[in-house]
Amino acid sequence: MKKVGFLFLALLSLTTACNSGSKSEEEKAKLSKEKVEEKRIVSLNGSVTEIIYAVDSQKELIGVDVTSTFPAAAEKLTNLGHVRKLAIESLLALNPSHVVMLEDEVSPDLKSKLKQAKIELVTFKHPNSLEESKSLVKEVASWLGKSDKATEIVSKIDSDIKNISKLDKKPKVLFVYARGAGTLMVAGEQTPLEKMIVLAGGENAGKGFTDFKPLTSESVIAANPDVILMFTSGAQSLGPDGIFNVPGVSSTNAGKNKALIQMDGQLLSGFGPRVADAIVELNKEFKKVK
Template identity: 45%
Template structure:
């Protein structure tokens, strides 16, 4: 009789844990804001024991211990959280030495490929969902994303946009081709004001005037670091551009604008509305 009771108890446990991905709740560390956002959407937020500083959405992630920001992340800080699995993307820019340390630690380290495109965002959501046995939840997120993407308006008059990465006047970089910003501009129906280089390069007055963007795009925190629009207009070359003369400056949350995850469509729509 006791044996039968134990059997039914075990059966009940299996039923209760079915569909949750794992019978044992994993301790997860996410080194990427988009991955953290996806995990929350999959219903796995309570399993997150550590996140990087780009994991800002939803706001509840602020309560989770931080492991640092890409190149400043240390393996020791991650391992101190005793995770079962550590996830990151090929865009996370983890130092090779840290990746090596984590691989040799005995902990599960998983890299997800992340491409800056509609298809790339959808693929990432599905792959993360599949890995954590939450494909049904992932498909709900994909459907919502696809609905948002279908609502992105086509601009009647495409403009030249230039993204400036700012951390005070001492750190000013512009975004070239192939970056998440470049891809976002294209998705919103506009074009990057600069070409001829990839990734980021230092901003110069000469190159800024030559590019002559219609709109300058910055992270909200970046414009704040320059003491607002007046501070931005004091940077050599800015006031001589169409954007500067018309005071056409757009700011958005950094992770929202560049995440290329579940909120990609919403971000493109907001950018389109602000560029008008």
């Protein structure tokens, strides 16, 4: 009986040791796989960068573009400048495994060079609506293996958007893009800025044309906006009250009332995970328009 008991204990010890070894090997294999699948990501779009941070995958991010201004931590990463003026050598120097961006921002030259360098290019559709913003969050999160995080973000967007107030009157809003007095463009129909204006309860004053066109005194007087909307950086490039010194603007309702709304460019036009925040903020500003 003692021999049987001893044999049983010996077999039990051996079995436990084998199982322990097996588990250890499985863990090693898993860790090895995870290490292989670790990404070295360069993001060439501010909204995609925001999502990467929002789903807690920023450890895989090694470089960004000039539009990646949020969160503040993104500005500490290597900045490769504007996607359309990208120096491929600077990008390659980071030794990325993946480059992520929006599909309509990929130039044939960049695509070719990334292929030659055997760097995987991952593209996503440009969002221009609330639903497309949520889709972008889901797609980027899914690619990163963080679909659960996407659910939280989308739920917050749906919750926050309920904070929009119905306006008694739709203000006529003219978005002006400025880069100093020498570059003044206004947003027309079918632009992301028009989408944001409408979502926030306003009416786009830029009618009868699509995309952007140069601001002229005749056109701004004809549009007669109640308020001018600008990126903060654009308004600052014109100096204090600079937009109201532009010919024609002083003759509009916006000019007479000095009605100007300034918003962060990435927040206003990014259609990223903060899209509801942008719409609610713009809606609040519209409520102040006379």
